[in-house]
Amino acid sequence: MKGFKIPEATVTRLSVYSRCLDLFEEKGEETVSSSDIAKQLGVTPAQVRKDLAYFGEFGTRGIGYNVNGLQKQILKILGLNKEWNVAIIGAGNLGSALFFYKGFKERGFKIAGIFDNDSRKIGRKIGDKTIIDTKYFAKYVIELKINLGIVAVPAVYAQETVDMVVKAGIKGIINFAPVSINIPDDVMLRRVDLAAQLELITFNINKEEQIHQN
Amino acid sequence: MKGFKIPEATVTRLSVYSRCLDLFEEKGEETVSSSDIAKQLGVTPAQVRKDLAYFGEFGTRGIGYNVNGLQKQILKILGLNKEWNVAIIGAGNLGSALFFYKGFKERGFKIAGIFDNDSRKIGRKIGDKTIIDTKYFAKYVIELKINLGIVAVPAVYAQETVDMVVKAGIKGIINFAPVSINIPDDVMLRRVDLAAQLELITFNINKEEQIHQN
DNA sequence: TAGATTGTTAATCGATTAACAATC
């Protein structure tokens, strides 16, 4: 296939397929079929093949997909064949939590630096790193080859922090502050909205309860 | 309308509409039209009306929606008219960060208790609360009327922690550990997958770069 | 009544699934 306009759902699933292939690799499997993957994840085999077909022909008819080969292809599609060096801006509880979060490393993301503008924190150690003064951010972006930013500052500082990160040339940002943020449209910004996650849950609990009342 | 089978996207948008209505309330607006909301959020007016129509007739033809009235209705749909008392299990960096996270309170969620099984943490103060021994979780669920759980423990303990939370009767859980978890199907579990968020970004940055090369 | 805006039906669009020829 190899046309354009990929559904976001496809990209999300690609990431899931990749984690699934980790398991097949661990088990020492050489090849997997779309059904193997589909069964594991509770999707249809057609879905798996369709998703992959957006990007090329990775399988062999009659055989399936080579586990290692497919994993490499997916990582390449997701851009994970490159080095991604993440800066965390904000060394409070959230920033520290993200610094120690195992999930990033597992997927190849490196936490390259952690920044704060609080003089009591600057220079302090966190893990193997020293908290850097935010005012030197742009300089360290170059030095540490930072290409992703995670903004973990209080809501009131979120916009100015994002502005600074963008100005330093970073093209991908995650924001945890529960406020909406303006960015130029060549920058990818995702908000992790924890309250909205809870609200999906409360909606469903609420619905369940109403059903059981009838 | 008031039929069943609501798209998840509709529920997510409901949550967004609600935050949008906050802004109109602040500005002192009495009524809003579907276009007012749509413009603010970059969706179509038809979308807004359709989403709301799943749940009832909340507007007045020729006039629009009463801001306060619609806000109340949406909060009720989302189950936010009730009290939601959240337990955080795990008082490490992430648990502490979530404890102080402003976004929850803003949407009416109360952090009712924070738990850990590390004897060095138990009994220590965090904000206005004392860290409770996880082994008393079930007891405190009743005492503190806890009805939501946030699991912020290391990945290896995630499954057993979730089991314990479920056993205590909690029907909605957020899990931050990057592992997949088994639960009974009357329990709502959502995983906040931070690496997957980054991967959506790296995919898009990667794509952009390839476009610009051609 | 004229203008505005809803709620709902019909049309469109896009994503998922089924089916199958290609091929290992």
Next chain:
DNA sequence: TAGATTGTTAATCGATTAACAATC
């Protein structure tokens, strides 16, 4: 060759958008 499984096309399903009668 027979069996398995891909890649792709066609059918189905579901969600979004457009259109419009109802009605303030």
